[in-house]
Amino acid sequence: MNWKRYVLLVAGLAVLHAGPVRADRAAAPQQLDEVVVTATGSAKELLDAPGAIEVITAREIRDLNALNVAEALETAVGLVVSRESGRVEAPGIRGTRSKHTLVLLDGRRLAFGFNDQVDLRQIPTVMVERIEVVRGPASALYGNDALGGVVNIITRKAPEQWHGTVTGQAGVNISGEAAEYAGSGFAGGPVTDRFRFLVAGELRHKDGWDESGSLPDDGYEEEPGFLAGRAAFDLTDRQTLTTGLEFMDTVYTGDQFYENLARERRADEKRRGYFLQYDAGFRSMDRLMVRMNRSEYENELEFTPFAASGERHTEQATTQAEARYTGLFLDGHLVTLGAEYRRDGLDDTLAGTRTDRDVDNISLLIQDEFHLSDPLYTVLGIRWDDHSAFGSQWSPRGSLVYRLSDHLRLKGSVGQGFRAPSLTELYVTSLRKRGKEVFESDPKLKAETSTTWELGIAGDHGRYRGGVTGFYTEVEDLIESVFLRTEGSGKDKRDIYRYRNIAEATIKGIEAEAGVRLPGGFSLDGNLTWQDVEDRAGEGAVGGLPEYKGYFKLGYELPDWRLRANLRMSYIGNLTYADGNSESYPLFGAYVAKGLNERFEIFAGVNNLFDKQVEQNDVVQIDPTTVYAGITAHF
Template identity: 45%
Template sequence: MKRWILMAGLMLTLIPEGLLAGQNGSDGSGDMVDAGKVVVTATMTEKRVADVPGAVEVITGQELIEMNAQTVADALAEATGLVVTTETGRQKRPSIRGTGNNHTLLLIDGRRLAAGFKDLLGLEQIPMDMIERIEVVRGPASALYGSDAIGGVVNVITKTPSRDLSMGLTAQYGQSIYHEGQEAIGSAYLSDTWGRLGMLLAGGYRDKDGYDRDGVPPDDGDDIEFGSGGGRISFDLNDHHRLLTGLEVVDRNAGGLRNIEQMDRQRDADDRRLNYFLEYAGHPTDLSSLMLRVNHSEHENDYDFDPPTSLIAGGIGDETHAQRRLDQAEGRFSGMFFSRHLVTIGGEYREEGREDDSGLDEDIDNLSAYLQDEIQVVDPLYLVLGVRWDDHSDFGSQWTPRVSMTYSILSHLRLKAGYGEGFRAPGFLELYVPTYMKCGKQVFEPNADLTPETSKSYEIGFEGEYRRFSGRVMAFKNSIEDMIEAVYYSSSGTGRSKKDYYQYQNIGDATISGVEAEWTLGLPMGFDLSGNLAYLDAENGDTGEELEGRPDYKGALKLAYHHADMGLKANVRVEYIGERYYADEPEDDVTLVHAYLSKQIMKNVMLFAGIDNIFDTGADSDIEPTFYYGGVSLRY
């Protein structure tokens, strides 16, 4: 299967233009849509993907439906050059271009969120109820977004109130091939506008049973209850100025059996999250825009064990109960000057804090300002220059510049290149809090002497469309100085009592380079073939050894079918994750195959069904076994 994916990727990347026929690209109906998608994350101004000077991927709401994504982790599983990893507390985190799970900034509508358990914002904690699309920017984005964006940005874009009445309801049920892991899901939304006032309400509930393949602790999957809700209220002051407020609420409980301190214990974890904001967005003139926003985010967790256990040896450090908060005020102005310069200037003040059972009560703040100039130098050349200044209360000031370009070689062929610098300040966890993973079998010790990471990144590539084919090939190199990694230094015990010890350290220089390829090909009779393939070479500059947890290859293929007259949509998806190096034991490569089918039976009623992990691979990892599901969706 691995050879098949690699060969298919290479063949599609090298298809001669003359062999392709039809119109520009395909979305299932023969029309190219990728280059025309509008994104905002890459430059903070609306841009077509074709014009953005860098690698950007848009996962649309329809694509989320057709992969049956129940979490943002599900939605990102097949994204180019992005690997979803399972971290402490079974939290899901993204790693873009091998930079690591702490180097990808997660946003909702450009808003930062408070961290979660062990200072990680898990992808499973972001509600799916109101998602319109997800934008993934690969490459350094610290020149706009500051700390944590060394690898890139994942920005979840939510819906706003609709102009006309719209509502929907979805219900589904599924279970694994072993008759475990039963899952019931329900979600609903309602939206309308009355004059200048708009409203959107959405919510969902998910109840998933645990499962265990071998009957030996830990359980392979937890019992999960997940409830979420959110809303938006908009008020149009006039045609050019709008107020928007909203919130997201999440309550997640996960319980399962763990073997801790040589005893089987029931672990019960509660995570509660609340986000709310108030925003003004307007156009002072036809060629300018202004945004002002205040944002609050908070997270609280409670972790219990039965029978009880000590805090440290129990595998959760001092976070039996912990609270985190983030307050953010920001503003930016964009305007056109001298007909060729689109200038964006902005600033942000952010304060973050946490309290936990150890007595830790810490606050940090960050003040920043940024400037960006998008220049249409000549008709084929589009240049973006940017720089940001951050002043961190614990680590001082940092400047992060960026320069990138798009050069139109032909009407449907573009050269894109860029250079950017980034930084990331150490988190509370790395500085102060011991972390226990894999039920305490891996101990990650903090280090109060850590210094911020800095990076220099380069990328260059080509992208274009020709009739029914679109594609992109991008090469990149990231040089990270003072990279923070959990470095293995010893083990104790044997068998089920074995523990591996790590400590967070600035390992010096790390070099991560690779090549990414993406393509979409419109086929006859309503079929589409799309895919991506990424090669990665990640090396510890001090030791010359491979960095842990980065797959050498990662790719995906999707064959999709769409018949509008019959109301049919279907796809088969192949997901490949290559071998990953770990100091104690490498993790084998894995290939997953999924399928989805939907049928519109009436104008407002759709039935759907699917199978995840058809061949039940990944039994030795945290990948779920073969899972069958089906449901109904009502829309008005």
């Protein structure tokens, strides 16, 4: 571990904080109003937003001590973060696979990473303001990849008053392994009346660990680093130019058995993002947004001793230009018009074989929000995408929100989603299971499509809130790997697969969530999802997905003492793997924070309180009991 990096990070942020800060900013961050933008692209109160949508606030993230977005989504309704090949942690919504969830950063697309996934471990929460999760297809607004839903990670904007936060913490698991150290912070404020900025950074180190004593290591050594900036310039009172960048660099090092030999695996994964955005407001409801976005991913994978088929260099990039105009027409129709051009590129070199491909996507969309009657709010939308690899796709959606009372809404929707085959599935031959399986590409693949119907009721009143939603989804042309043949024998034996559009599935389920503020500073919140996934191609239930997923939290807050605490439980029920094995388990965690004064707060907690152990395909799915403690300073 390089202690100098942590010292430099904290010292640098402290210098930035030494500007004209105000003491009243030292208090805890403000509570956010429950306003969402991901459901329609325009701001809506959560209760009035069409469809099933959830907000995870910065405070909820802090009370989980979630250092990255994967950990922050522990509480989400109907969403499961699973560990994929290469230990990637990616979200799946409503029984769909992780490739069917579109991950956005401030509404911007991210380039795909390892095995066409966006690894949520690589996105820290240091500058996250909230996370909005849309359950159900959202391709009518966002196009490709939004077949199962959308996770939109919304970061802090450049603030109009100077403030910032610095946090340092350390932790270790119950065996004395996997020691972790983290330092993070952000600071920003106005430079002039029209110009303001924000900077954020994080450095972490986590030791590898291996309780089993056999390969692969249970946990790899991790060294993540993160740096980001935002700047905003008010051209006029109604026009703003915003720009920003992100840089993420994570090195993973650990031992595993690859091509029948014990080797050290080292992966250096980098993410870079840049954007420039123009926003203008003309009349009370008229808005124009024009944005240029560039997202890049790079991975250098190598083994020691050298493995020719294991050395791999991958670069993926997404270049995106989009414009959206929202205006009020005909005394009651809020219409959104949008256009987008996107180029996705892949440069992949494996064992000396290079694949260099690009695909283009052009899209147009229109959405109309209006009231059919005083209590009945309607959203109709459709998007057309033209993809250079497989052709065009129409994605319609319709939603209704019926106002039963001031505090109660009845919601229904039907929509379609799609996922275009990835560049890897179209053009790249890849290796899995430590080189024992070869997956061949197919340039003739079609897009996967889905149709979802849902109906729900949601409300809040005083100390109470709750809601229930039922959904039914049909998915067609699922891309699966089909076994072709076996080559070689003994230690050189390999199974050959090829991607094909062969599968269909139906998914049905019920989502319930509720919360109540109890006397004495206590609160109780929870959610539970039941889902049933059936493969209509005759394979039975789809493996790797739980039938039940729940989350429950008992919270406590005593403001006069600056004290907060919670005890929480996550539940996975009837998780059935592809080999037919099934298991259920709860995970418990606890957290406590005590403010020393307006500026300083200490905290401590424990994850996986009862040391539940889950392993699948020789990969540990859950870290052992881990304790941590730290301190936060507000400026």
